[in-house]
Amino acid sequence: MLPAEKLSYKPGSTLTTCPYCGVGCGVRATLHSDGQVDIAGDESHASNYGRLCVKGSALGETVDLDGRLLYPKMRVEADATQPLQRVSWDAALDQVAHGFRSIIEQHGPDSVALYVSGQLLTEDYYIANKLMKGYIGSANIDTNSRLCMSSAVAGHKRAFGADLVPVCYEDLELADLVVLVGSNTAWCHPILFQRIARIKETRPQMKLVVIDPRRTATCELADLHLPLKAGSDVWLFNGLLSFLARNNAIDNNFVDTSTNGMAAALDVAESGCVDHGAVAKACKLDPHDLLTFYEWFAAHERTVTAFSQGVNQSSSGTDKVNSIINCHLLTGRIGRPGMGPFSITGQPNAMGGREVGGLANMLAAHMELENPQHRQTVQDFWQAPRMAERPGLKAVDLFHAIESGRVKAVWIIATNPVVSLPDADQVQRALAKCELVVVSDIIEKTDTNAFAHVLLPALSWGEKDGTVTSSERRISRQRAFLPTPGEARADWQILCQVAQRMGFKGFDFAAVHQVFDEHARLSAYRNGDAFGQRRTFNLSGLSGLDQKQFDAMAPVQWPLTTLASGDKRGTPRLFADRRFAHPDGKARFIATVPRGPQYATDSDYPLSLNTGRVRDQWHTMTRTGKSPKLADHVPESFVDMHPQDALLHGVREGMLARISSRWGEMVARVQHSGGIARDSIFVPIHWNGQSASDARVGALVNPAVDPVSGEPEFKHTPVRVEEFRVAWYGFVLSRSRPMLDDVTHWTRIQGRRFNRYELAGRSPISEHSTWAAALLGVDTADADWLEYQDVSAGIYRAVHVVDDRIDACVFLSPRPDLPSRAWLASLFGKEKLDDADRIGLLLGQPIEKGVDTGPTVCSCFGIGRNTICDAVRKQGLTNVAQVTACLKAGGNCGSCVPEIKKLLSEILVEEGA
Ligand code: SF4
Numbered sequence: 001m002l003p004a005e006k007l008s009y010k011p012g013s014t015l016t017t018c019p020y021c022g023v024g025c026g027v028r029a030t031l032h033s034d035g036q037v038d039i040a041g042d043e044s045h046a047s048n049y050g051r052l053c054v055k056g057s058a059l060g061e062t063v064d065l066d067g068r069l070l071y072p073k074m075r076v077e078a079d080a081t082q083p084l085q086r087v088s089w090d091a092a093l094d095q096v097a098h099g100f101r102s103i104i105e106q107h108g109p110d111s112v113a114l115y116v117s118g119q120l121l122t123e124d125y126y127i128a129n130k131l132m133k134g135y136i137g138s139a140n141i142d143t144n145s146r147l148c149m150s151s152a153v154a155g156h157k158r159a160f161g162a163d164l165v166p167v168c169y170e171d172l173e174l175a176d177l178v179v180l181v182g183s184n185t186a187w188c189h190p191i192l193f194q195r196i197a198r199i200k201e202t203r204p205q206m207k208l209v210v211i212d213p214r215r216t217a218t219c220e221l222a223d224l225h226l227p228l229k230a231g232s233d234v235w236l237f238n239g240l241l242s243f244l245a246r247n248n249a250i251d252n253n254f255v256d257t258s259t260n261g262m263a264a265a266l267d268v269a270e271s272g273c274v275d276h277g278a279v280a281k282a283c284k285l286d287p288h289d290l291l292t293f294y295e296w297f298a299a300h301e302r303t304v305t306a307f308s309q310g311v312n313q314s315s316s317g318t319d320k321v322n323s324i325i326n327c328h329l330l331t332g333r334i335g336r337p338g339m340g341p342f343s344i345t346g347q348p349n350a351m352g353g354r355e356v357g358g359l360a361n362m363l364a365a366h367m368e369l370e371n372p373q374h375r376q377t378v379q380d381f382w383q384a385p386r387m388a389e390r391p392g393l394k395a396v397d398l399f400h401a402i403e404s405g406r407v408k409a410v411w412i413i414a415t416n417p418v419v420s421l422p423d424a425d426q427v428q429r430a431l432a433k434c435e436l437v438v439v440s441d442i443i444e445k446t447d448t449n450a451f452a453h454v455l456l457p458a459l460s461w462g463e464k465d466g467t468v469t470s471s472e473r474r475i476s477r478q479r480a481f482l483p484t485p486g487e488a489r490a491d492w493q494i495l496c497q498v499a500q501r502m503g504f505k506g507f508d509f510a511a512v513h514q515v516f517d518e519h520a521r522l523s524a525y526r527n528g529d530a531f532g533q534r535r536t537f538n539l540s541g542l543s544g545l546d547q548k549q550f551d552a553m554a555p556v557q558w559p560l561t562t563l564a565s566g567d568k569r570g571t572p573r574l575f576a577d578r579r580f581a582h583p584d585g586k587a588r589f590i591a592t593v594p595r596g597p598q599y600a601t602d603s604d605y606p607l608s609l610n611t612g613r614v615r616d617q618w619h620t621m622t623r624t625g626k627s628p629k630l631a632d633h634v635p636e637s638f639v640d641m642h643p644q645d646a647l648l649h650g651v652r653e654g655m656l657a658r659i660s661s662r663w664g665e666m667v668a669r670v671q672h673s674g675g676i677a678r679d680s681i682f683v684p685i686h687w688n689g690q691s692a693s694d695a696r697v698g699a700l701v702n703p704a705v706d707p708v709s710g711e712p713e714f715k716h717t718p719v720r721v722e723e724f725r726v727a728w729y730g731f732v733l734s735r736s737r738p739m740l741d742d743v744t745h746w747t748r749i750q751g752r753r754f755n756r757y758e759l760a761g762r763s764p765i766s767e768h769s770t771w772a773a774a775l776l777g778v779d780t781a782d783a784d785w786l787e788y789q790d791v792s793a794g795i796y797r798a799v800h801v802v803d804d805r806i807d808a809c810v811f812l813s814p815r816p817d818l819p820s821r822a823w824l825a826s827l828f829g830k831e832k833l834d835d836a837d838r839i840g841l842l843l844g845q846p847i848e849k850g851v852d853t854g855p856t857v858c859s860c861f862g863i864g865r866n867t868i869c870d871a872v873r874k875q876g877l878t879n880v881a882q883v884t885a886c887l888k889a890g891g892n893c894g895s896c897v898p899e900i901k902k903l904l905s906e907i908l909v910e911e912g913a
Contacts (some may be wrong), residue, residue: 003130007483009035015042017468018056018121019461020343020618023047023169023191024470026555029462033482037063037462038252045555047169048468053190054616054630054895059191061627063462063482069444070486073455084455089487093494095503096411097610099436103409104136109386111408113140116358117415118148118347119619121466121478123515124491126356127507128413129364131495132392133357134384135504138744139369139392140407142360144415145350146710148393152314152343153354153362157899159329159579162366163354164536166573167304167340168557173199174338177300177843179209179293180231180308180714184631187615189308189344189471190895197221197897207300211236211292212310213610214640214682215675217898226293227677229284229541230608230716230768231314231871234594236290238269239279244330246274251332257847258578259329260380265308265589270324272594277852279465280596286678297327302338309612313714315598317706321588344471351469355537355558356519360392361710366537373533381525382506395421396703396708403416403430406588411438414458415693419620419688420449422712424698440491443622447689447696457488460822461623462492465512465771469558473571475542476555482847501786514549515544518713524561536574536581546696597716598704601679605661605718607645608680611697612715615895616859617686628752632822632856636747637687637695638671639721642678646670649721654816656724656745659683661717665698667724668746669758669816680720685714692747693740725762729793729816733757733824734808738775754828756821768796776800776808788842799841804832811844822864823852857903858889858896869890869902872907879904 013031018025023768026045029553030038037060041048048378053078060187072092087095100112115126124141132141156163169192172178178196185193195775198601200206200221210222211233212673220227227237244250245266255262273279276294280287297303307327308807311320325341333339345351357364367374379387393401399421401407410431421427431437431451439452449455458464462482465473469475489497492515496507509515545553557570580587601608616630622632639657651657651670658667659681676682687695702717731739733754742761749756765771767787773780776798784801794814804835806827811818823846827837840846853864871877871886880900884891890900 007035007485009033009483010638014464014479015477015482016479017050017348017476018059019348019478019623020055022347022471023189024468024476025191025349026476027052028058029059029481031715033731036060037482043157043321045476045599047190047474047476047555049681051191051194051893053893055618055624057860057893058624058627058629059461063523064621064626065485066626067148067443067445068460068485069167069441069455069457070223070488071457072487073816075453076151083498084452085873092454092456093497093501096438096456099438099500100136100409100411100498100550101502103435107408109136110140110369110392111251112138112408113393113402113407113410114137114413115395115398115410115417116141116143116353116413118145118350119414120349120353120448120491121350121464121468122349122356122519123466124495125353125358125513126231126364126411126515126519127492127495127499128772130506131355131390131499131504132638133363133369134379134382135386135499135506136173138704139360139390140398141358141389142395142398143345143353143358144395144417144420145353146314146359146686147420147704147712147714148309148346148352149312149343150359150709150711151314151317151321151706152307152704153320153359155325155342155778158318158322159325159588161583162536164574164581165343165471165473166334166574167342169195170572171304171338172196173187175206176338177207177209177296177303179216179297179303179305180213181305181307181313182210182613183306183308183342183344184212184214184218185306185308186217186898188346188613188896189617190893193218196909202750206688207296207504209296212904213677213680216903217615217846219675220898220901221889224289224293224296226283226289228283230680231316231597232283232315232594233311233320234323234592235279235282238275238594239276240294240327241266241269241323241330242274242296243276243325244298247298249298249331254332254578255330258580259589260584260586261589261591262330264591265326268591268593274646281825282364296389301331301333302340303333304340304342306342306344306478308344310715310752313703314711315594315706315713316710317711319590321482323592326589326592326769329589335389335573335578337573340469340573342793349468351471351473352467355469357382360394360398365519365525377526377533378522381522383871384506385608386503394705395713396705396710399427399430402434405433408434409436409438412448413439413440414447416446416453416620416622416688419696419698422701422714424701425664425695426703439496442488445690446620455726456494457486458494459484459488459490463488466492467516472557472567473791474555474557477553479551500819509590511547513545513547516550517545527541571723579671582801598701599714599716599718606679607641607719607721609659609700609717609719610680610682611663611685611701612682612713614684614686620688621691623687628746628750629859629862631750634684635749635756637666637668637684637692637697639668640671640673640676640682641721643672645678645721646672646683650723651721654815656726657721658724659700659719659721661700661702662718663702663717666697666700667694681719687747693743693745695747727764728761728812728814729818729828730759730761730810730812731757731821731827732808732810732817733821734776735828737775739777742771742775752823754825756825765812766795769798770797772796772810775810778808786842797842797844801833804828804843806833809841820852822854840901860892861888863887863889868903870906872904877904878908
């Protein structure tokens, strides 16, 4: 690996965009000559006005080269057990081009595929799509965005005629009622949540309703939480449609002049959802609460209904989206400030991918693959030799086609499907059988890369250059400020180089701004009534930018047809003219018949598994997993369940449990957050084979998909939970990697100057001292090796000290109730242990009371639960502002504010206040 110190850093500040969620916050990155990067919010960026959540704030901790893939690698031996070998770019590109070309020649264009990602920049996405759909002649290109927002795309297309997000972030601030459906906004889109929270502080009469089966951190701000039964959203919104119709909330003028299909939609709604009591029963809600929501919705014209994965990730996701949009169409609440349905995207460039047609059923620039006029338009513009003529395979189907041998070569770019796809063991089986697996990635060892025949090193955030589009259609620049490490290349360049080697013309771009320019020009090509195709997606105002203008490009919302007028803002909201993208200019109501999840729970698998994100991690942790600042909040995978269900299934909080479904199994720590209803559980999506031995939740998730969008049902899989029986629990903190051969279950957590491992083992340990020394690689004969053992209780502890610094420690017990890791972890920052530290070492806690801070709540300032609770109790603090004034906690990014609120209310209840 190329050591970081060999790189030459050009100090300075660069404005760029956060690579995580779809909020698309502006970031100011300041690079120092030693390679350190300071991160701050970009005050001029209209997404965040200078604020960043904890993930964005920690970006500087994720740009090191540890674990990076820096050189092309290939399987040179036929033997699959041999490691990949470093090769030249020429060799790797030739191998990919030759492999794809010969498979296409033998089996046709549909025998190859690309599987790409919402992490790609728009320019990367554009080239990938052009190569597949215009040159290879197949639409077998799909993206991991299929997993998070394709139901929103399908819902938009059905209702509006194109994939158009009507609203902007400002509308959330202008609304009198904000409804968050299936969205833990406080954790998954924190800056957006904070914008809502600040407005609510200044306008307390503004109402916030959260519709979510779980009581999440988002609910801490809500006026009303509706914990609906998983999958019952269409009942709830059909009931609302019916209620609005019967309570004179119809905007007759809007419905008559600007929509079609109301009668049919209302007929379906009225057939099963006219009685709010029956709807409450179907959704398992309190009828009074449901009625309150219906009344609030009817009474507040300025209503925004924002929805996210809880709506989209369902076998009826598209209907759920349309059932929400129907209510906005009925009341005419669209196209005006402070109102409208709002799909909040999960990934930084899910929207950019949609613009270039990154999904298997779309064409570039919001054109339709199945529309011959659109195909001709794109073919003429590209001068493309072989256009795809029918939709390609969507993500789940694609990996089934790989397993069956129909698709023989796949190029996976910037995504980790062995972790993230449903029925993820099937993905492993598919890749193991595939003739040619090419993976472009920034990290060398991932669960997916283990199946690669060719590995191509890509540029990472901070090294690559291009654009991304946020949830509100705002295009922002991601700018490079770090030198290129090793031989990594931009994804668009790699794709162009393979295309050229395959003999295709049209890929001779010299710089990324030229790719953006072609994308912008295509959006305007034959776009207008004169051509019989008026497309809303239009970037003609951004075409013709030269390098300098592209470098200086300010964030802007599409559509944008001219910059000459000086309008740098673009179009904040759509449909102000009440004209939609269907040929008749009208929006469509969609009749949505409620239906439950595809697989019902039964006596073998009685619990419903819901999956999602935690506050401080992102996707499969390849980047956020590197940050010690982000590691502490939720250090390992967990299964959150109701205490009565835990009792019923023989598990207790803190123990490990095995979770199984018909498709796979995993192990996680049992937790009771208090936010989970009976008969359901929640497991986070992030842990994988690199960060834990068996915590890949994708392996359990059922492969059912929405019939319209192809989006998988991540929010409901029938599962069972049972005890994961072990002989001992333990943890290790160590400056080097321990030998984990004898450990049944482990999770690795990145610490500052150490690695932490949570461990558990099936086989009893007979000789603890020998075992621990072997685990840590310590020759105890000459070492400063401190031990404590209580043989009858099965407790063993050892600490290895080198030159008066702690080097490693291991704590074992037959029960999971081990000492807090926080104080021991803090010792790794000390150059020399003092006497008091040494006395506390084997206790695992300081001898003075109050130094153990407990699990992290505020990641920005490293403030733990114990510190906050102590301050609240001792100083009589009663609100978050007081906690912030006292401890700083919650005073930076604000992501932990809902948790501080929860702690405050728990203590107030406990003290009977
Ligand atoms: S909310 Fe956080 S993760 Fe999302 S874009 Fe902003 S800083 Fe990044």
